Amino acid sequence: xxxxxxxxxxxxxxxxxxxxxxxxxxxxxxxxxxxxxxxxxxxxxxxxxxxxxxxxxxxxxxxxxxxxxxxxxxxxxxxxxxxxxxxxxxxxxxxxxxxxxxxxxxxxxxxxxxxxxxxxxxxxxxxxxxxxxxxxxxxxxxxxxxxxxxxxxxxxxxxxxxxxxxxxxxxxxxxxxxxxxxxxxxxxxxxxxxxxxxxxxxxxxxxxxxxxxxxxxxxxxxxxxxxxxxxxxxxxxxxxxxxxxxxxxxxxxxxxxxxxxxxxxxxxxxxxxxxxxxxxxxxxxxxxxxxxxxxxxxxxxxxx
Numbered sequence: 001x002x003x004x005x006x007x008x009x010x011x012x013x014x015x016x017x018x019x020x021x022x023x024x025x026x027x028x029x030x031x032x033x034x035x036x037x038x039x040x041x042x043x044x045x046x047x048x049x050x051x052x053x054x055x056x057x058x059x060x061x062x063x064x065x066x067x068x069x070x071x072x073x074x075x076x077x078x079x080x081x082x083x084x085x086x087x088x089x090x091x092x093x094x095x096x097x098x099x100x101x102x103x104x105x106x107x108x109x110x111x112x113x114x115x116x117x118x119x120x121x122x123x124x125x126x127x128x129x130x131x132x133x134x135x136x137x138x139x140x141x142x143x144x145x146x147x148x149x150x151x152x153x154x155x156x157x158x159x160x161x162x163x164x165x166x167x168x169x170x171x172x173x174x175x176x177x178x179x180x181x182x183x184x185x186x187x188x189x190x191x192x193x194x195x196x197x198x199x200x201x202x203x204x205x206x207x208x209x210x211x212x213x214x215x216x217x218x219x220x221x222x223x224x225x226x227x228x229x230x231x232x233x234x235x236x237x238x239x240x241x242x243x244x245x246x247x248x249x250x251x252x253x254x255x256x257x258x259x260x261x262x263x264x265x266x267x268x269x270x271x272x273x274x275x276x277x278x279x280x281x282x283x284x285x286x287x288x289x290x291x292x293x294x295x296x297x298x299x300x301x302x303x304x
Contacts, residue, residue: 006293007252007300010213010262014085017142018115021082023075027067028060028090029104034124035163036091045148045160047188047219047227049272060090064107068114085116085142094121094130094145101130105137116142118184122162123147123169126176135179144182144212147172152202156191161226173209184213184262189247190276191219192236196247200254207256214259216251217266218244221274228274241278245288249296252289253303261300264289 002012014022034040058067068086075082086108094101105117117137126134126145137143149169150160157165176183185206189199206214218239221231239247248264255261267282279285293299 001257001299006290006298007255007261007264008257008259010260013260018083021079022085022115023079023082024085024087024118025068025071026087026089027058027064027108029064029088029093030060031088031091031093031095033092033095033122035161040124040163041161043161043226045162046230047160047222047225049222049225049269064104065111068108068111083113083115084111085118086111086114087118087120089120092121092125093119094134095125098129098133101133109137109141116144118144118146120146120148122164123149123172124164126172128175131175131179131181134176134181138179138181144184145176146184146186146215148186149202149206150186150188151191151194151198152205153194153198155193156198159192160188170209173211177210182212183209184215184260185209185211186215186217188217188219189244190239192234196250199247199251203251203254207259212260213262214255215263216248216261217263218276218279220266220268220276220279222268223272223274231274238276241276241285241288244276244278245285245292248289249292249298252293252300253298255300256304257299257301259300 002008005012033044036042036044058064058070062070064086068084072084088104088108108114108117119134134143134145147169150162151157152166173183187199187202187206219227221227244265252261265279265282265285268279270280273280
């Protein structure tokens with residue numbers, strides 16, 4: 001149904017739309033977060049690294065064009081005909097004045113063969129003026145907006161120190177949908193005190209919100225994060241690779257087939273990863289998911 005996959009991957013979707021390989025280039029736009037600058041707190045989300053969960057993005061000391069040039073030079077030999085989507089990944093990439101946002105986004109779109117923007121942000125960083133700006137980009141390029149909800153459950157919201165409630169996410173998703181802007185939501189697995197029941201509840205909620213895409217990934221415990229400090233004092237069970245693969249297959253089977261799956265596993269920096277160490281082997285996990293789906297004869301949405 002989706003070429004060689006049993007699920008609706010982002011790679012498949014972009015090839016279908018653009019007719020060629022499309023590569024996502026992660027850049028650091030130099031932004032911060034309201035839970036870091038004192039507006040709503042300091043330190044950010046409990047799991048977030050000092051780079052704002054963008055370990056593989058460009059160097060924030062460099063202009064966006066330089067970050068893109070450096071990445072493309074490494075990819076050009078293998079993907080000479082590729083198109084690019086610029087992914088503003090680190091921190092909250094709508095958390096600035098409109099003039100600054102426009103300058104950053106425009107700089108990315110000026111680069112050759114860039115066909116779209118992916119903008120990661122928070123549910124409380126999408127006010128009316130930002131939505132109005134995003135609408136203009138949605139009308140001239142391929143755009144999606146990612147929101148790191150992670151969980152709908154109050155105890156998890158407080159544990160991860162997200163800094164905003166479900167109503168802010170609801171409002172943001174509603175405004176984006178009303179303006180036909182594609183939305184992608186993040187769902188973290190293995191948060192303390194969450195079970196498969198909690199994951200399914202969050203997933204079903206996101207489906208009801210008519211998201212365009214979803215990212216599923218493990219909770220990573222990274223060095224020099226507040227989560228590392230918490231884990232040393234309050235250790236909690238970490239899923240093993242087989243359990244994670246099985247869970248992901250269960251979730252894929254209840255995701256409607258029109259939703260684009262952007263990620264099935266994360267890949268934190270190996271140098272900084274404390275747990276789960278198996279998540280550093282992304283290829284092994286993805287191959288394991290493909291094999292398990294085939295073994296159980298599962299495809300995306302088959303159990304709806």
